[in-house]
Amino acid sequence: MTTLQATFCGQTYDNPFMNASGVHCMTTAELDELANSAAGSFVTKSATADSREGNPEPRYINLALGSINSMGLPNLGLAYYLADAIKRQTETPDVPFIMSVASYKGFDEYVDNMRQIQDSDYTGLVELNLSCPNVPGKPQMAYDFEDTARLLIEIFSFYTKPFGVKLPPYFDIQHFDKIAAVLNQFDLKFVNCINSIGNGLYIDEATDTVVIKPKGGFGGIGGEYVKPTALANVRALKQRLNPSIEIIGTGGILTGRDAYEHLLCGASMLQVGTQLQKEGPAVFDRLNAELRHILETKGYTSIAEFKGKLATLD
Numbered sequence: 656m657t658t659l660q661a662t663f664c665g666q667t668y669d670n671p672f673m674n675a676s677g678v679h680c681m682t683t684a685e686l687d688e689l690a691n692s693a694a695g696s697f698v699t700k701s702a703t704a705d706s707r708e709g710n711p712e713p714r715y716i717n718l719a720l721g722s723i724n725s726m727g728l729p730n731l732g733l734a735y736y737l738a739d740a741i742k743r744q745t746e747t748p749d750v751p752f753i754m755s756v757a758s759y760k761g762f763d764e765y766v767d768n769m770r771q772i773q774d775s776d777y778t779g780l781v782e783l784n785l786s787c788p789n790v791p792g793k794p795q796m797a798y799d800f801e802d803t804a805r806l807l808i809e810i811f812s813f814y815t816k817p818f819g820v821k822l823p824p825y826f827d828i829q830h831f832d833k834i835a836a837v838l839n840q841f842d843l844k845f846v847n848c849i850n851s852i853g854n855g856l857y858i859d860e861a862t863d864t865v866v867i868k869p870k871g872g873f874g875g876i877g878g879e880y881v882k883p884t885a886l887a888n889v890r891a892l893k894q895r896l897n898p899s900i901e902i903i904g905t906g907g908i909l910t911g912r913d914a915y916e917h918l919l920c921g922a923s924m925l926q927v928g929t930q931l932q933k934e935g936p937a938v939f940d941r942l943n944a945e946l947r948h949i950l951e952t953k954g955y956t957s958i959a960e961f962k963g964k965l966a967t968l969d
């Protein structure tokens with residue numbers, strides 16, 4: 656019998672599929688829909704200390720080959736997601752999920768948010784988003800290796816619960832080496848590669864204009880456009896990180912084949928953003944069926960038989 660079971664951070668999931676943070680995860684109602692879908696798990700919208708409206712609309716557009724967004728961290732505030740998470744943890748302890756946490760103001764807010772979670776009853780996984788590309792005037796934290804190290808030193812000085820980080824895409828071998836060297840100094844449970852490719856620009860052919868309002872049209876690119884970059888980041892980080900740090904693969908998962916390729920590169924869980932936005936939670940039924948078909952065709956009975964085993968030509 657073929658199983659799609661995934662093991663991740665000491666837990667077993669029916670399958671490796673999740674939403675990517677930002678898609679279908681703003682409210683308790685949306686999170687319930689994910690919990691009741693065929694996804695193996697789910698993650699909440701990145702929370703800031705206070706609730707936020709986000710950037711002006713239009714701020715998300717689907718494109719033929721993916722999406723562009725400059726949402727600007729709209730969310731209901733950390734207290735909302737923390738209360739929701741604690742309730743879920745109590746009522747459905749057998750359905751583990753991830754809470755995503757970000758910062759709008761920078762370093763101190765990241766620390767304060769993590770302190771609030773440390774002081775709460777929530778004991779589950781946290782994904783610390785170091786890679787939001789859409790806050791006007793604020794850089795993506797994880798492109799600054801020194802600030803990232805400083806932030807993690809500060810958080811690990813008090814935080815004792817399991818957490819991982821969401822990374823932006825890197826495009827240079829030296830940058831893979833540098834971020835891995837930083838992350839390997841800490842007892843991180845996972846990294847998530849990749850966030851959207853920041854600050855792309857899409858031009859509408861009919862009108863010669865940009866398609867989103869914030870930042871003059873610059874926004875994070877997701878979907879089919881980003882798969883080769885996502886796979887490279889999953890693979891490069893898997894090759895460099897301590898084996899105890901697991902990988903979530905995110906970027907360009909439209910089909911079972913895309914999912915299979917992320918697993919070949921070493922991902923343990925798989926997040927779907929743009930395609931979930933386009934297709935709704937039923938995407939997880941299709942992806943499960945397509946991935947299962949690939950395993951059966953290739954004669955595998957479990958993901959462990961091929962995870963991380965990408966072949967090279969040397």
Ligand code: IRO
Binds near residue numbers: 701725786850851
């Ligand atoms: O604009 C957003 O809200 C957003 C976030 I926090 C992120 O991490 N990635 C993204 O593409 N958009």
